[in-house]
Amino acid sequence: MKIGELGRRAGVSSRTLRYYEEQGLLEPTRQPNGYRSYNDQDVEQVRRIRFLLAAGINTDMAREVLPCMVDDGQFLIPACEDLIAEFEREEIRIAERIAELESARTALSGIIAAAYTTTA
Amino acid sequence: MKIGELGRRAGVSSRTLRYYEEQGLLEPTRQPNGYRSYNDQDVEQVRRIRFLLAAGINTDMAREVLPCMVDDGQFLIPACEDLIAEFEREEIRIAERIAELESARTALSGIIAAAYTTTA
DNA sequence: CTAAAGCTTGACGTTGACGTGAAGGTCAAG
DNA sequence: CTTGACCTTCACGTCAACGTCAAGCTTTAG
Numbered sequence: 001m002k003i004g005e006l007g008r009r010a011g012v013s014s015r016t017l018r019y020y021e022e023q024g025l026l027e028p029t030r031q032p033n034g035y036r037s038y039n040d041q042d043v044e045q046v047r048r049i050r051f052l053l054a055a056g057i058n059t060d061m062a063r064e065v066l067p068c069m070v071d072d073g074q075f076l077i078p079a080c081e082d083l084i085a086e087f088e089r090e091e092i093r094i095a096e097r098i099a100e101l102e103s104a105r106t107a108l109s110g111i112i113a114a115a116y117t118t119t120a
Numbered sequence: 121m122k123i124g125e126l127g128r129r130a131g132v133s134s135r136t137l138r139y140y141e142e143q144g145l146l147e148p149t150r151q152p153n154g155y156r157s158y159n160d161q162d163v164e165q166v167r168r169i170r171f172l173l174a175a176g177i178n179t180d181m182a183r184e185v186l187p188c189m190v191d192d193g194q195f196l197i198p199a200c201e202d203l204i205a206e207f208e209r210e211e212i213r214i215a216e217r218i219a220e221l222e223s224a225r226t227a228l229s230g231i232i233a234a235a236y237t238t239t240a
Numbered sequence: 241c242t243a244a245a246g247c248t249t250g251a252c253g254t255t256g257a258c259g260t261g262a263a264g265g266t267c268a269a270g
Numbered sequence: 271c272t273t274g275a276c277c278t279t280c281a282c283g284t285c286a287a288c289g290t291c292a293a294g295c296t297t298t299a300g
Contacts, residue, residue: 004276014277019258033266035277055224058256069231084232091228094221101218104175108211112204124246134247139288153296155247178286 003028006038010046017046023059025049025066056094061086123148126158130166137166143179145169145186176214181206 003014010017020026021036026045028036048069052062068080123134130137140146141156146165148156168189172182188200 002277013258015258015260018279023257033277034279035266051224051227053257054220055228056221084236087228087232091225091232094225094228098218098221098225100174101176101214101221105211105214105218107171108175108207108214112207112211116204122247133288135288135290138249143287153247154249155296173287 001038003036003038006042006046009043010050012046012050020046020049020059024063025059055090056097057090061090121158121160123156123158126162126166129163130170132166132170140166140169140179144183145179175210176217177210181210 001009003017007014007017017026017036021028026038026042026049028038028042031037045066048066049062052065053059057065065080065083065086068083121129123137127134127137137146137156141148146158146162146169148158148162151157165186168186169182172185173179177185185200185203185206188203
């Protein structure tokens with residue numbers, strides 16, 4: 001399939017797919033006319049990429065991690081156990097970010113509540 | 121007080137204070153020599169700014185919100201009740217972001233756990 | 241007096257994941 | 271044939287909150 005179809009199937013833009021390729025996350029073959037050619041697995045691959053990015057992992061680390069992911073990103077293959085520590089550090093960073101946001105949310109709630117109290 | 125002292129007191133850089141002024145969040149007076157002159161309330165003002173930014177509010181919105189904050193940012197003065205809706209929307213955005221991160225974190229935990237299981 | 245410290249404005253650099261044209265080749269439909 | 275929908279490769283623009291010089295004042299300390 002060509003880039004446009006993959007984009008529609010995976011829910012991303014063509015530009016995004018070219019960017020992923022530029023970052024070494026996708027390696028489409030080429031048709032004689034120069035068009036990129038993707039296969040069905042690439043749809044899943046794009047979903048794995050989106051998952052990692054959504055998890056706060058950048059493209060550099062995603063490039064290392066992706067070869068170690070199978071089965072829709074739920075498992076790591078044994079050969080890549082050394083990535084576990086990285087994942088744990090990432091989980092800590094996420095937890096910290098969550099704590100910050102929780103704090104901000106609590107503060108906002110306080111302001112809102114105070115505003116209502118003042119009004120009442 | 122001059123910019124350096126305010127920076128030390130509030131725990132931010134001089135550049136940051138100039139940036140806040142550029143964004144309309146601070147309005148220091150000027151000494152005859154051109155130096156910026158801040159007063160004691162500005163220390164609290166900077167803290168309020170940091171609080172809002174930490175809550176995910178950008179400088180544009182902070183510029184609207186700041187005139188409505190008193191008492192160390194815990195309350196809104198009545199004249200600015202119309203900002204409550206904005207705060208509530210912001211709280212929702214934060215909650216959504218938290219949910220995304222929780223999801224990512226759960227997924228990461230799953231991967232880590234799976235990796236350990238595979239290893240064991 | 242002099243050197244260091246602090247202040248001024250101005251302006252470019254940073255970070256990441258793309259958006260958005262520009263200029264042009266390719267291909268199927270009418 | 272030609273229109274229009276794709277595709278290609280550059281390559282600059284975006285957003286936010288600053289960091290980081292640069293060049294040149296003023297003030298402070300010794």
